[in-house]
Amino acid sequence: KKLPVKPVFLTAADELADIRLQGRPRADIEADLISRGYTSVPANSGGKVWTKSMPDGKTASVRIDPAMNRQPPLGYADEVVHAHKEIVPTANVRAGNYGPPGTSGSVSLDEAGNVISSPNSNAGRRAAHIPIR
Numbered sequence: 135k136k137l138p139v140k141p142v143f144l145t146a147a148d149e150l151a152d153i154r155l156q157g158r159p160r161a162d163i164e165a166d167l168i169s170r171g172y173t174s175v176p177a178n179s180g181g182k183v184w185t186k187s188m189p190d191g192k193t194a195s196v197r198i199d200p201a202m203n204r205q206p207p208l209g210y211a212d213e214v215v216h217a218h219k220e221i222v223p224t225a226n227v228r229a230g231n232y233g234p235p236g237t238s239g240s241v242s243l244d245e246a247g248n249v250i251s252s253p254n255s256n257a258g259r260r261a262a263h264i265p266i267r
Contacts, residue, residue, distance in 0.1 A: 146192035146221040151247025153196065155217045159267045160198055163217065167196060175230035183231050187224045195220040195232070195240070198266070211263035218262055219243040 143149040153170075155163055164174070164184070172184040172194075181199040188194055197218040207213050222232045222240040232238040235253070242250045244261040252258045 144188065145190040146186075146188045146194040147243075147247060149186065149188060149194040150196075150219045150221065150243055153219070154245070155196070155219070155264045155266055156245045157265065157267065160215065163196070163198065163266060172196070173230060177231070185227060185230055187227070191224055192221050193224045193227050193232075195222055211260045211265075214263075214265050215267065216263040217266050218264065219245070219247065 141152065143152065149170075153166070164182075167174075167184045167186075170186065172186045174182045174184045177183045177197055177199065179197075179199045181197065184196040184198070186194045195218075197220060199212065199216055199218070201215050202210070202212040204210070204213060220240045220242055222238050226232050226238045226240075232240055235241070242253045242258075242262040244250055245264050250258045250261050253262055
């Protein structure tokens with residue numbers, strides 16, 4: 135019996151477009167990332183940053199963040215457990231992590247793997263915060 139062959143991606147964009155996050159449990163996402171060759175470090179947010187360097191000189195990143203607790207809640211996208219898909223130049227990754235977009239050159243993607251063209255808009259922030267369980 136032949137085992138299914140996993141596709142091999144050459145770019146960070148293709149790698150991240152193939153990963154589904156929305157609505158999935160964190161533990162399942164992390165097991166999937168491990169099987170794909172990602173490594174993790176603690177994130178400043180209290181979550182984890184999962185990275186995998188790719189042949190195109192970019193690093194595919196999945197950042198998993200806990201819910202932001204606000205009292206009273208404001209209905210923001212970060213008030214639920216969520217994940218981010220990001221691409222960062224591999225040269226700017228330090229010890230498995232990287233700085234904000236202005237300093238690291240990171241680019242945010244939506245769940246489908248599309249670049250978020252206006253990440254500071256309300257729609258951009260909603261698209262960048264992918265709700266998980």
